[in-house]
Amino acid sequence: MSDTISYPLVKRLAAEAVGTAFLLATVIGSGIMGEALSGGNDGLALLANAIATGCMLVVLILIFGPVSGAHFNPAVTLVFALRKDIAPAPAVTYVAVQIVGGVVGVLIAHAMFDLTLIQSSARLRTGGGQWLAEAVATFGLLASILGCVRWRPDAVAYAVGLYITAGYWFTASTSFANPAVTIARTLTDTFAGISTAHAPAFIAAQLVGAAAAFQFFRWLFAPPAGSRGQI
DSSP states (O other): OOSOOOOOHHHHHHHHHHHHHHHHHHHHHHHHHHHHHTTTOHHHHHHHHHHHHHHHHHHHHHHHHHHHOOOOSHHHHHHHHHTTSSOHHHHHHHHHHHHHHHHHHHHHHHHHTTOOSSOOOOOOOOSHHHHHHHHHHHHHHHHHHHHHHHHOGGGHHHHHHHHHHHHHHHSTTOOOOOHHHHHHHTTOOSTTOOOGGGHHHHHHHHHHHHHHHHHHHHHHTOOOTTOOOOO
């Protein structure tokens, strides 16, 4: 997931945009399909949503990881910028294309299901429990990434996919854990939506969780005195 590959920035940005678009098309599309086929059983719809999203994350990271690092998430980009694995200017452009790609993914999902392209979500997701859940979800996502980058780089894709699949179920918020995803999900009034008014608190909690993960794992993985290394 780090940004050390020598691909030109334009190709890295294209990878981030397309990858984030596919991620959101999966989140929204599988939510629509799951709700339509579950016969009113929200648990079954959530299971379909979780499995599809986790599987797609594995695929996207395997495809785009060697090009851009496969961040698809401003919180991930922020942490890698803090680690100095990506410079500030490219990091800002990563975030921009992630947001744009996420919005495009929502539009594609709506178009595939013949829905109004741009919607205003009325899905209420707020309260201290949900905000805590987003901080925990994002901390855990970064833990999965940073731990695998340190010990098992070949396993990042699988760890992230598995973690997000679990996160749908063990967090009260269903584990958005991604500011770009949160912004994009305000534009859908389907199963996966979130009210625009409730998105800022989710994003703030996600950034807190990401910053906490950066600090914790920088301390945890710090090399012994006299040696060199980085988390």
